[in-house]
Amino acid sequence: MSLATYTQMFRDSLSVTLKDLRIELRSKVLTMQVIPLVGATIIIFGFALGPNLSPLKQNAAGLIWISILLCSMLAVQRSINIEKDAGSDILKISGFDLAGVFIGKVISVATEIFVIGIITIITTAVAFNTGLHGIGNILFLILIMLLSSISLSALGIVFGAMFIVSNTAETLLPLLYLPLASPILLAATKASLPTFSGNGSIKLIWIGILFLLAVAYFSVGSISFEPLLEDF
Amino acid sequence: MTSALETDSLKNRDVYNIDALDAVLEKTANSKTKYFLGASSIVTALLTVWLALFITPNDEHLGYAVRLLYVHPPVAWAALYLAFGTTTLASLLWLWPKTRSYFWDKIAGASAEIGVLYLALTLITGSIWGRTTWGVWWTWDARLTLTAVLLVLYLGYLAVRQMDGSDKVKATRNAIAALFAAIDVPIVHFSVIWWNTLHQTASVLTPGLHLTVPLSMGLTMGVGFLCTTLVWAWMMRVRYEIELLKTVAAQIGTLKAIELRKSEV
Numbered sequence: 126m127s128l129a130t131y132t133q134m135f136r137d138s139l140s141v142t143l144k145d146l147r148i149e150l151r152s153k154v155l156t157m158q159v160i161p162l163v164g165a166t167i168i169i170f171g172f173a174l175g176p177n178l179s180p181l182k183q184n185a186a187g188l189i190w191i192s193i194l195l196c197s198m199l200a201v202q203r204s205i206n207i208e209k210d211a212g213s214d215i216l217k218i219s220g221f222d223l224a225g226v227f228i229g230k231v232i233s234v235a236t237e238i239f240v241i242g243i244i245t246i247i248t249t250a251v252a253f254n255t256g257l258h259g260i261g262n263i264l265f266l267i268l269i270m271l272l273s274s275i276s277l278s279a280l281g282i283v284f285g286a287m288f289i290v291s292n293t294a295e296t297l298l299p300l301l302y303l304p305l306a307s308p309i310l311l312a313a314t315k316a317s318l319p320t321f322s323g324n325g326s327i328k329l330i331w332i333g334i335l336f337l338l339a340v341a342y343f344s345v346g347s348i349s350f351e352p353l354l355e356d357f
Numbered sequence: 358m359t360s361a362l363e364t365d366s367l368k369n370r371d372v373y374n375i376d377a378l379d380a381v382l383e384k385t386a387n388s389k390t391k392y393f394l395g396a397s398s399i400v401t402a403l404l405t406v407w408l409a410l411f412i413t414p415n416d417e418h419l420g421y422a423v424r425l426l427y428v429h430p431p432v433a434w435a436a437l438y439l440a441f442g443t444t445t446l447a448s449l450l451w452l453w454p455k456t457r458s459y460f461w462d463k464i465a466g467a468s469a470e471i472g473v474l475y476l477a478l479t480l481i482t483g484s485i486w487g488r489t490t491w492g493v494w495w496t497w498d499a500r501l502t503l504t505a506v507l508l509v510l511y512l513g514y515l516a517v518r519q520m521d522g523s524d525k526v527k528a529t530r531n532a533i534a535a536l537f538a539a540i541d542v543p544i545v546h547f548s549v550i551w552w553n554t555l556h557q558t559a560s561v562l563t564p565g566l567h568l569t570v571p572l573s574m575g576l577t578m579g580v581g582f583l584c585t586t587l588v589w590a591w592m593m594r595v596r597y598e599i600e601l602l603k604t605v606a607a608q609i610g611t612l613k614a615i616e617l618r619k620s621e622v
Binding site (some may be wrong): 239254280283297300301304305306308311330334338341345348349352353 | 532
């Protein structure tokens, strides 16, 4: 591929990202529906495991990542619905480079998941009284959020495209998305434990696993997206 | 037998006639490979049982329960690497334009079904092993949990295969779902290294291929591995044949309907 093709691809991806984020900002689904759901999830966990704070503190990292995972699924569903409403072949006939469309959609959904994640972390740290320990750990937590957002987003975009013309998305999406997201959940929980507990420092192996997962999901996603859309 | 029909169904649907399809049916029904694989599977299964129960010794620590070793690792290997590996490879061959054929989609589906069966057996035999060695039927150990996740994932893949759509759309969708599911396989493999787990790392063969157990135990395990491989090949052959017969039946139905319509005009 020539430089001009790459430039066009990134230009297309930027257009798709901006389009999706603009739709999100206008529709206010993220602020009016997803973020309140984050709050509701944390309150439910608090009810179930409280009022004693020690089990909440002990399990804060796991609870945060379960909340992020559940809410990320809404962001993915939302991204599917945007294209569904416009017509399933709108991307194909738009003339955009499909690799650029994939990158653009991954960035927009990853941005949403990242925002959801940051809000979940801050809310939980306050509500469960865990706090966030160590500047280094906090910076690593941001990196963990970034890598996880990219993985979850790439995963969601491909399955979204897979189910865009199907009526079974509501049941099949969680069936595939949740098992595939579980290694991210495991690694991200282990990686973020020291930030919430204040004990020890983040082990780089978890960051390494998250990085590998992000690379794997993004690569397989980018290979798959084009044939998926072409065949529909 | 396989590729002729499959390639034709991709390129030219007009080549069929009832006689040609009858020939496919006859050739399939009289396949010697299927019977050879079936007989070999039964022989190796009986040999494994005989070696495991009557020839190999009890273990110093695990006693009689050590015999689970002749079943659990072979089924786990066949599920994770043989069956799901074949599904992944066949899916890639479908996605690669030069090798694209519905044959690969059918192979991927057949192998995944057998893989799911083997993986369920892996979890069941592993659970029995856990009860005798760790004292619990199930523990939330990383390898066990990720294996259970993998089972759910491939059940999801089989559900994707049932979705509606044209043949081409379905095959592409199946292949992509299989590629994503395959990402979990190395995670399960390396889970005993990455996580601090109860499940032991590979311990029968050292990295230098040195056998750490008595020869009779190693040999029995080897026969067990051969048995699960042959049973996989046998089931693959039968499962693929069922898929092929379904295609032939659909084609015959279409041809008969066309002839009926012609006779009415």
